[in-house]
Amino acid sequence: MSQFGGDLIKVVNELQDRLNPLGFSNSFDLPQIAVVGGQSSGKSSVLESIVGHDFLPRGSGIVTRRPLILQLIQDPNSDVFYGEFLHSPGKRFYDFNDIRDEITAETDREVSQSKGISRNPINLKIYSHDVLDLTLVDLPGMTRVAVDDQPEDIEQRIEHMILEYISRDNCLILAVTAANQDLATSDALKMAKQVDPTGERTIGVLTKLDLMDAGTDAKDILMGRHRIQLKRDFIGVINRSQKDIDEHKDIRRALYDERKYFIEHPSYGPDMADKMGIRYLQEYLQRELSLHIFKRLPPLKPKLETKLDEVRERLAKIEFPLGDKDKDQVLAEAYDKMRSGFDSGVGGKVWVVDTDALNGGTRINTLMNETYAKAVNKMFYDETRIRREIGIAIQNAFGTRIGVFIPDTAFISVVMNQIELFRNLSLDCVDWVTDEIVIIVTECVQNICRFPKLKDIFSKFALDFVRESNKKCKNFVQHLIELEKCYINTIHEDFIKMIGDTKSDPLPDTQSIMTAKALQQNVSKSDWISYKKSDYWFVLNDTSLS
Structure with missing residues (x-):
């Protein structure tokens, strides 16, 4: 199923690549998985763990300002990771910091205001021998309150964009929720239920299982003993902490620690551990997306043929190109x-x-x-x-x-x-x-x-x-x-002027004379000094103190 599923996903990826430059990508309801979650749900960390590298822009506020169509392509003949953007064909990015910068730059090209959002997606392909064929759409994180110079209706804008994707019948919904919050207040699950009330298309992901209160766990939720209507599973994962990210903890090491945590945990133990974690999530998503494509792709053929006829008619009316x-x-x-x-x-x-x-x-x-x-x-x-x-x-x-x-x-x-x-x-x-x-x-x-x-x-x-x-x-x-x-220049004229301006009491004539003579003799220091409850003006040069 893995090879067959990978081939199906590649077919959809090729359709996406061909339709996007023509402006038709939104006209077809192609099977895909849309990732939704609040700003603190751990959505970005889940995606980076699936890829195996840090590549998404990070920061405060709204970081994902355009949908990111992420296509993971398994390349068994390659020993290196690299990425390619649809807007920069033929250019390979081997440094994932450059990929992060290019995502930010391409976002700025489309969105003039730093706090705005755009519905036009960015297409990124990641090639590696260490990933499974998979396509995910990263959507902006949901927010409640506009901060700084964000538009007042930013919540409605983001919600409208998310609904535009997840309302499509051919879209699976990956709802990311932190396990240390009440599921009843989850923005991702609430929005998924709005368009998928029966839970047919929704996959739940629980993050931050290691941050739950002492003595509590998510075993009942992971075992399906809950009131949330999901026909598909909840999958538990552990993200890297902010400290791990700041210290550049290797994702492979984080995956090893995650696996060890689930195996040794008294509630999850070795029995449940095989169906938890990022690696299982990758396999599960590939399997579910492949089956989804297998069922949904054939009805799209007549629609594609109709659109192709429309394009041919338009091409026939185009004038000769410029000389x-x-x-x-x-x-x-x-x-x-x-x-x-x-x-x-x-x-x-x-x-x-x-x-x-x-x-x-x-x-x-x-x-x-x-x-x-x-x-x-x-x-x-x-x-x-x-x-x-x-x-x-x-x-x-x-x-x-x-x-x-x-x-x-x-x-x-x-x-x-x-x-x-x-x-x-x-x-x-x-x-x-x-x-x-x-x-x-x-x-x-x-x-x-x-x-x-x-x-x-x-x-x-x-x-x-x-x-x-x-x-x-x-x-x-x-x-x-x-x-x-x-080098701190203490004899700069601006500094000397500042020191002079701070003196509230003028120098007596005798002190001025002594200072002037001392300056001619290459003075090192001059200042007030208190001795036996009396104030004296001293001048220190290379040979004497007066």
């Missing part, structure tokens, strides 16, 4: 529109500007000179914290000794901590500006509406360049922060 000269002219015009649109969007280089709304250049100016500046000021508004750090640094620098002069070590340590505060904020500022540039580019390519493929090419190259520039700029920021921390 070489016309193509050159179209390309030159498209480039000119793109360039002039970007200049207009950035501003500062055109004679006529928009009077209704701020352009992208103005928004970038505001981000860098106002938003960033205000954020910097907030970092240093707490003088009590800074004074406390200075005091602790001075005491630690002296150690067991009793010192007279403020040691350079304390000063440098405090300053380095303050410089470090700029790192994350500056990197965020780079992302702010990048988001604005992405919006400008996305608006510019809309001017090339007559030629969709040319528009996509311009968009791809421009946004790829923006993303690469984002990485380079962040590297520059990192180097700049490290450069500033390498």
